[in-house]
Amino acid sequence: MNYFNQRPDSEIEILIVDDDAVTRKTLTAVLKKAGYSVESCENGQDAINYCVNRLPDLVLLDLMMPGIDGYDTCIALRNLTDQNLLPIITLTGLNDIKSIDKAFESGSTDFITKPINWSLLTQRVKYALRSRELFTALDKNKKQLSKALHIARIGYWEYDSSNNQLIILDDTKFILGLNENNYSLEQFLNHTTEEEAIDIRNCIDNTLKNGTPYSLQHSFKNSDGVELTLTHQGELAQEKNSKRIIGTLQDITRQIDIENKLYFHRYFDSESSLPNKEHLLLQLNKIIDNKFYEKLTGVIYLSLDKLRSISQPMGSDFTSQFVLQAASTIQNQFKDIKEITRISNTSVGFLVNDFSTKEQIKTICHSIIKLFQRPLVVDNSEYHTTISIGCSIYPYDDDAKTLLKNTSIANTNCIAQGGSKVLFYTKSMDTDANERIQLEKKMRTAIKNNEFHAFFQPQIDTATSTLTGMEALARWIEPDGNMIFPDTFIPLAEENELIIDLGKIILQQACQFSRYLADKGYGNIRAGVNLSALQFSDTNLIKNIEQALHDSDLPPELLEIEITESIAMTDITHAISTLQTIREMGIKTSMDDFGTGYSSLSYLQKLPLDTLKIDQSFIRPIEMNEENSEIAKTIIAMGHSLNMHLIAEGAEEKYHYEFLKKHGCHEVQGYYFSKPVDRNNFEDFILNQLKDKF
Amino acid sequence: MNTDSIPLLELTVINELKDIVEDSIYEIYQEYDTTVSDILSQIPDSVNNPDRLIQLSHTIKGSSGSIGLERMRVIAETIEHGLRNNDDINIIILTNQLTNTFSQTIDALKDSGFIKS
Numbered sequence A: 001m002n003y004f005n006q007r008p009d010s011e012i013e014i015l016i017v018d019d020d021a022v023t024r025k026t027l028t029a030v031l032k033k034a035g036y037s038v039e040s041c042e043n044g045q046d047a048i049n050y051c052v053n054r055l056p057d058l059v060l061l062d063l064m065m066p067g068i069d070g071y072d073t074c075i076a077l078r079n080l081t082d083q084n085l086l087p088i089i090t091l092t093g094l095n096d097i098k099s100i101d102k103a104f105e106s107g108s109t110d111f112i113t114k115p116i117n118w119s120l121l122t123q124r125v126k127y128a129l130r131s132r133e134l135f136t137a138l139d140k141n142k143k144q145l146s147k148a149l150h151i152a153r154i155g156y157w158e159y160d161s162s163n164n165q166l167i168i169l170d171d172t173k174f175i176l177g178l179n180e181n182n183y184s185l186e187q188f189l190n191h192t193t194e195e196e197a198i199d200i201r202n203c204i205d206n207t208l209k210n211g212t213p214y215s216l217q218h219s220f221k222n223s224d225g226v227e228l229t230l231t232h233q234g235e236l237a238q239e240k241n242s243k244r245i246i247g248t249l250q251d252i253t254r255q256i257d258i259e260n261k262l263y264f265h266r267y268f269d270s271e272s273s274l275p276n277k278e279h280l281l282l283q284l285n286k287i288i289d290n291k292f293y294e295k296l297t298g299v300i301y302l303s304l305d306k307l308r309s310i311s312q313p314m315g316s317d318f319t320s321q322f323v324l325q326a327a328s329t330i331q332n333q334f335k336d337i338k339e340i341t342r343i344s345n346t347s348v349g350f351l352v353n354d355f356s357t358k359e360q361i362k363t364i365c366h367s368i369i370k371l372f373q374r375p376l377v378v379d380n381s382e383y384h385t386t387i388s389i390g391c392s393i394y395p396y397d398d399d400a401k402t403l404l405k406n407t408s409i410a411n412t413n414c415i416a417q418g419g420s421k422v423l424f425y426t427k428s429m430d431t432d433a434n435e436r437i438q439l440e441k442k443m444r445t446a447i448k449n450n451e452f453h454a455f456f457q458p459q460i461d462t463a464t465s466t467l468t469g470m471e472a473l474a475r476w477i478e479p480d481g482n483m484i485f486p487d488t489f490i491p492l493a494e495e496n497e498l499i500i501d502l503g504k505i506i507l508q509q510a511c512q513f514s515r516y517l518a519d520k521g522y523g524n525i526r527a528g529v530n531l532s533a534l535q536f537s538d539t540n541l542i543k544n545i546e547q548a549l550h551d552s553d554l555p556p557e558l559l560e561i562e563i564t565e566s567i568a569m570t571d572i573t574h575a576i577s578t579l580q581t582i583r584e585m586g587i588k589t590s591m592d593d594f595g596t597g598y599s600s601l602s603y604l605q606k607l608p609l610d611t612l613k614i615d616q617s618f619i620r621p622i623e624m625n626e627e628n629s630e631i632a633k634t635i636i637a638m639g640h641s642l643n644m645h646l647i648a649e650g651a652e653e654k655y656h657y658e659f660l661k662k663h664g665c666h667e668v669q670g671y672y673f674s675k676p677v678d679r680n681n682f683e684d685f686i687l688n689q690l691k692d693k694f
Numbered sequence B: 001m002n003t004d005s006i007p008l009l010e011l012t013v014i015n016e017l018k019d020i021v022e023d024s025i026y027e028i029y030q031e032y033d034t035t036v037s038d039i040l041s042q043i044p045d046s047v048n049n050p051d052r053l054i055q056l057s058h059t060i061k062g063s064s065g066s067i068g069l070e071r072m073r074v075i076a077e078t079i080e081h082g083l084r085n086n087d088d089i090n091i092i093i094l095t096n097q098l099t100n101t102f103s104q105t106i107d108a109l110k111d112s113g114f115i116k117s
Helices: A021-033 A044-053 A070-079 A097-105 A118-152 A170-176 A185-189 A194-210 A253-267 A277-289 A305-314 A316-333 A358-371 A400-416 A428-448 A486-496 A498-519 A533-537 A541-552 A565-570 A572-584 A601-606 A630-641 A654-662 A679-693 B011-021 B024-042 B050-066 B070-084 B091-112
Strands: A013-017 A037-041 A058-062 A088-093 A110-114 A154-160 A165-168 A182-184 A214-221 A227-236 A244-251 A296-304 A340-344 A347-355 A376-378 A381-383 A387-394 A422-424 A452-461 A466-477 A526-530 A559-564 A588-594 A611-614 A645-648
Touching (some): A013 A021, A021 A118, A044 A070, A058 A070, A058 A118, A070 A088, A070 A097, A088 A097, A088 A118, A110 A118, A110 B050, A154 A170, A165 A170, A165 A185, A170 A244, A185 A194, A194 A214, A194 A244, A227 A253, A253 A277, A277 A340, A277 A347, A277 A387, A277 A400, A296 A316, A296 A358, A296 A400, A305 A316, A316 A340, A316 A347, A316 A358, A316 A376, A347 A358, A358 A387, A358 A422, A381 A572, A400 A422, A400 A486, A452 A679, A466 A498, A498 A526, A498 A533, A498 A541, A498 A559, A533 A541, A541 A559, A541 A572, A572 A601, B011 B024, B050 B091, B070 B091
Parallel strands (some): A013 A058, A088 A110, A387 A422, A526 A559, A559 A588, A588 A611, A611 A645
Antiparallel strands (some): A154 A165, A227 A244, A340 A347, A452 A466
């Protein structure tokens, strides 16, 4: 860096202040000859006025002047803002030491004795100007450094162990939010934690003893109680037998805060504050890096299956709370699971460590599934959810990403198989995954090509022995006549939400068929249509039902909407209000699979239901002599006590029908009468088969 | 006071100054002539005002000393210091001497070509 003045001399302005015209004239002539620009004033007041408006680069000032003398002029010039760097050279008599001292005290930079030595004058001026440039540069550097330190929030300190005094400069005082410049070491350490105080003291003692510098990071509570994070460095002062340590403190609170935010952003889910997938990978990589080959680690992917259908209408806050609740449920029960990460909207992942066999991991997973048979409480409401668990094992695969991907494949397979179980990843699942993608593609085309059809299973009134209703069931008939059953395509349709479209198709067809039967004179035959969980939470549900009724011109009482117990229990409030709306439209409401779920009587009473459909698993075991019929009897009695219309499914034998009729079950459905059949066969059943069944 | 041994013109100073300022030297001595003539003309009215006399002699001392007019400087200094220290000096004789020396100095400057005649 060049400290010297880069301006041409002609731009450097020198102000001469002297009452003596001859000296003024001579000084002016000499300095102009040297190339400077020169102005002159004949008294102190004129000089002050001049400098207020325009600052020269140097002042030559006579001390002995009438009016305001040189000393007062000098003081006045110094008092002008920021005039400390202005060189003021005073002119004084050769033998006047006292006046030189006084001039120095008044702020004079240098002096020249009279009579003036003209040859030396320009040299003295030149030196004074260079010195001014040096000071200006230094001052600028100092200000820049101070500014830089201020921005970086770095401050200096000194500690003198001989008197136990810690001195901090003003900048440091500002950074630390302290009021004093001097502290005892104890006073300073009071702003840190006890443990940090011990560390700092040890570092200082060690530095005093061995001369080794130290660097550490610690907290610091400032006088407003705000906690800062500081990096703190210290070293022994460079002097003989030093008892002093000098050092810096830097406030890195903001950096740490930003780092934390970035870390959080990368590794945590902002909605639930749970760790995210990246964090799970990080943990998994730590285990892999440790090469713990002798033990097994299970990578678990757990999806909250019912949450998938309710998350959309309930919003992300609800979903987050649900996931959090699920996570804490698992962690409360399994203390070894240190961390649960949120992998997707409705799924979490975690690691189970230190197992010797796959069976042990399986046992844990099954315990977790059991855990979710109890409802979760979110926002003071209880929700039932089933869960599906996919699992992969380290070191069966040894790459974190592969492990997580396989876990996810296992989980998807698990959902596709109806959920509520544990599947370990196998290579064959990769093929399954491919097949599913193919199937999904095929299904989309099939919907477009009207390959989905409603089949109908008759429901017989036990009191009148007449056909009063039918249940619509989806069938996929490919162009070549091949029929695909719902257990193949419904789980997939639930996964990719094609179930909504499919549900609409079946609803439309069911309404139209019921209308057709009435028009053909078969009487009022009620059509029962099942709703899937996704359909039931679909915001367009009511609109779609209205549309189907409108299109078919079917009286609403001939439509019965069926939902399963588990759908109702997932979100009881939503179930109550939706069923209520459906019922107010004049449509019948029914609970499918009654007896298989978790519902208690108190819940059933709250639900606006017309009909309970007794699950076939209670009917099938009944033998001719009524053995194994106790549960069925109990369930029928329960239905009666709730004043519900009862329809039993799974009547495969005539004696099933007779048993149900005897015990007051209102309607019966099952293979004894007919399997689900297409429209033509249904008509044929009415016309030709029904009468033979009694 | 006897000032015969003190040169009217300190030529080393004057020549050095001329080397530095070149042609401006004439303006400087012209200024000296005008300024000091003016100051000297104020002296008769100031003989009973020591403060004023100190100021006037101080200016003459400064002007003269700076540009190598040594005898003028010494006499002016004698007056200034004498008055400041309350020394027993004869102001009339000294101011008279100052006026006479001024004439001799200007003549000498003219002779040496530093003031154009």
